[in-house]
Amino acid sequence: MKKDITNRSDIELLINRFYEQVKTNDQIGHFFTTDRKVNWEHHLPIMYNFWENILFYTGQYNGNPMAVHKQLHQEFPLSREDFAEWLQLFKKTADELFEGDNTELIKQRAQSIALVMELKIVHGNNTSSIT
Numbered sequence: 067m068k069k070d071i072t073n074r075s076d077i078e079l080l081i082n083r084f085y086e087q088v089k090t091n092d093q094i095g096h097f098f099t100t101d102r103k104v105n106w107e108h109h110l111p112i113m114y115n116f117w118e119n120i121l122f123y124t125g126q127y128n129g130n131p132m133a134v135h136k137q138l139h140q141e142f143p144l145s146r147e148d149f150a151e152w153l154q155l156f157k158k159t160a161d162e163l164f165e166g167d168n169t170e171l172i173k174q175r176a177q178s179i180a181l182v183m184e185l186k187i188v189h190g191n192n193t194s195s196i197t
Contacts, residue, residue: 070166077118080172081110084159093151101142120175121168131179132186139187149184153177 071077085106089095098104115126138144156176160169 068163068165071121071160071164071168071172074114074118076164077121078110078114080160080163081113081117083163084156085110085113087155087159088152091151091155094148094155097138097142097144097148102138117172120179121172132183135183135187144184144187146184146188149180149188153180 069076071080085098089099112127112129115124116129116131118124119127135144153176157173160173160176
């Protein structure tokens with residue numbers, strides 16, 4: 067039996083493993099390695115804070131992921147398939163490493179985030195009631 071996500075170290079493990087898979091993914095890897103050439107030393111701590119806040123409400127994240135992804139979409143158009151691939155990889159990585167209530171919760175929140183971003187970015191739906 068795997069353990070559940072219980073602390074920041076678990077979040078870091080999940081995010082590090084997830085992005086290792088993203089970097090080599092045929093569908094979405096180019097957004098991170100070719101199109102934008104992400105500075106991983108800068109990006110990863112932001113993602114740790116984001117997901118730790120999403121799961122544990124730490125208040126450590128204060129960015130605007132929607133604005134970042136809208137800008138990316140203007141330069142390098144995102145598709146429904148891109149969001150689906152991101153979500154599938156995230157859930158798969160979480161399931162490979164963990165199991166339990168927090169693991170299910172982080173996957174549900176990832177699904178909600180992916181859906182809202184897809185609706186607002188790809189489909190141009192700015193309905194505030196979705197968020």
